[in-house]
Amino acid sequence: MLIPYQFGRISAGDGMNNKIYLDNSATTPLASEVLEAMTPFFQSSYGNASSLHSTGRDAHKAMEQSRSLIAEHLGVTPHEIVFTSGATEADNLALLGTALRTNGGGHMITSRIEHDAVRHTARWLATRGFDVTLLDVDEAGRVSAQDVRKALRPDTLLVSVMAGNNEIGTLQPIQEIGEICRERDVLFHTDAVQAYGKVGLPMDVIDMLAVSAHKLHGPKGVGFLYVRKGVKLAPLLHGGGHEGGRRSGTENIPGIVGLGEATRLAFAEKEQVSARMRQFRDQLITGVLKLPGTRLNGHPTDSLPHIANFSFEAIEGESLIMKLDEHDIAASTGSACSSPNLEPSHVLVALGVPLSMAHGSLRISTGRQTTSHEIEKLLQVLPVVVQELRDISPFKVGG
Ligand SMILES: Cc1ncc(COP(=O)(O)O)c(C=O)c1O
Structure with a gap:
């Protein structure tokens, strides 16, 4: 088990170093x-x-x-x-x-x-x-x-x-x-x-x-x-x-x-970083929606540059997060503050997302450190883990 910090001993954990961190709406690494x-x-x-x-x-x-x-x-x-x-x-x-x-x-x-x-x-x-x-x-x-x-x-x-x-x-x-x-x-x-x-x-x-x-x-x-x-x-x-x-x-x-x-920093880099984030977001939308049984939650363009939220049929969001974590990719389902409770997100419910889809949501949020390589890696891994989870799901896509 990784112990990030032991009191009395100077030892900061560096557990995130090899991770692809795509949960920047929850928190961001300190610049x-x-x-x-x-x-x-x-x-x-x-x-x-x-x-x-x-x-x-x-x-x-x-x-x-x-x-x-x-x-x-x-x-x-x-x-x-x-x-x-x-x-x-x-x-x-x-x-x-x-x-x-x-x-x-x-x-x-x-x-x-x-x-x-x-x-x-x-x-x-x-x-x-x-x-x-x-x-x-x-x-x-x-x-x-x-x-x-x-x-x-x-x-x-x-x-x-x-x-x-x-x-x-x-x-x-x-x-x-x-x-x-x-x-x-x-x-x-x-x-x-x-x-x-x-x-x-x-x-x-x-x-x-x-x-x-x-x-x-x-x-x-x-x-x-x-x-x-x-x-x-x-x-x-x-x-x-x-x-x-x-x-x-x-x-x-x-x-x-x-x-x-x-x-x-944020204001100095705003145009450049937001443009890059917007490009990642569009790339994610195009890539993820190619998978069957998926939907985008939120507005496709009138939206913050760093957040993309999807729902996947026949999948639990929590399982998807754990599978991605096995591939060293950190993302989230719903908001970090409410994800420990298994209620569907109040935001997705307010949008009228069907309950089955609201349970299978994935939020990907980028930061100033996110690279195109990381987005490509996610787009390679995601179809594989989605298929693995659907193979063991009692529900059928389109069913
Ligand atoms: C939109 C929004 N408002 C408020 C908060 C709470 O911020 P803090 O963590 O500084 O209390 C968050 C954090 O998740 C947030 O995303």
Whole structure:
């Protein structure tokens, strides 16, 4: 058994080195530039950003540089960036922070295909006296902006629709949705975890936007919520009043520096890396759909460049993942957060994918390190493992 790390002994596992890692929507390998940027902030510049001495001031300066860099890339002001422990917290801060500002009650609108960080938060609010409207999506996973318009009510506090879906990649009409919210003076939040650094974001119509560093070759456990100036949120964490009173807790300086460097890299390489990913995606779609009894889940073109999701008749997604793993290929079925439970993905169910096909889904997601050789290898291995699994399946393709 591979023991990645033994406490008391310096031994980092390198189990992934020979792997073809195609699960970049779950998490990405840390870029070496990011590790290099972070390292001094664990060792020599370890100060607390609130301390008055120069060690503390150095940490504070690095944090503010990261904040400014992120703000510059988004075309917003540094004060509008609130660092968090990741996107789960950022999404929670957007929804709960809006809800807690009221005296209780009010209406929120979200979609059926949101990440659990939004979905379960909205569901929890619904048990606490808030009304939540869940918008349906079409067969490609798109929310209709007109449905948003129709669902708005005088007591609507917030609309939350993700920019691009983490399971199927489909992009949402967030420009149109944001414009409708603006017209009606309703807050618009978008979870941009998978879209940030890969596609353009219409910041002029977005009030809150959640990002996570580990999806863009940065460290785990750090992210931010963009909060437009003037938007009032109740804090979820109370304490020393960090982040302008919006999120207390000693700041994760190495993480924040890593998030800044990951942002710099992602935006510097955006056109080039996204074009390569798009090419891989198209190659995967063409290659996989040649196999009988397969379907693409999501939109073929209006989609994030790094995600392709397929369903295979007469196959369990989990078996497919384990078979691919035997070939040193890492992919996933559904999202990493929900795959241990054997319920079919809520996203595929919302698309109307038949249950038998929803159980046989495969998500392939590329990263900046993915090569054409890796995609070719997957396309060679996949027909073989699909056939092996179908040979032992009690179900028939087309049956
Ligand atoms: C779309 C989306 N939102 C939110 C999250 C949660 O992010 P974090 O891992 O930073 O809490 C994820 C991670 O899977 C995601 O893909």
